Amino acid sequence: MSIYGYLCGTPDEYCTGGKLSTDQSLGHKKYHGDRKGAFKCHVRYLLSLGFVQNAPREFVNPVNGYIRVLSKKSKFGGVLRYGKELQRGMPLETTKGSCARGMVY
Numbered sequence: 001m002s003i004y005g006y007l008c009g010t011p012d013e014y015c016t017g018g019k020l021s022t023d024q025s026l027g028h029k030k031y032h033g034d035r036k037g038a039f040k041c042h043v044r045y046l047l048s049l050g051f052v053q054n055a056p057r058e059f060v061n062p063v064n065g066y067i068r069v070l071s072k073k074s075k076f077g078g079v080l081r082y083g084k085e086l087q088r089g090m091p092l093e094t095t096k097g098s099c100a101r102g103m104v105y
Helices: 035-048
Strands: 004-007 052-055 058-060 067-069 078-082 089-091
Touching: 004 035, 035 052
Parallel strands: none
Antiparallel strands: 004 078, 052 058, 058 067, 078 089
């Protein structure tokens, strides 16, 4: 298992990731081992909601026609790091002081 995990932004009941005890304020209990897995999980979720895929990262909402463009696979997902005891996923701080809590779902 890697020392980092990635949040996909998918609700836990639809997420295909593994279980992880995370910081309670994140509101997620599942994570992915790599960014590609998180990206695929979110794509699967959007397709299950009825979104139409126009391009690898572009999805159209059938209800209102709005287009949703996901970030690149290499940059996708909120990064988690394991705590000192390697038991709890915590947000990875960035240089600007923001973290995975600021992700828009």
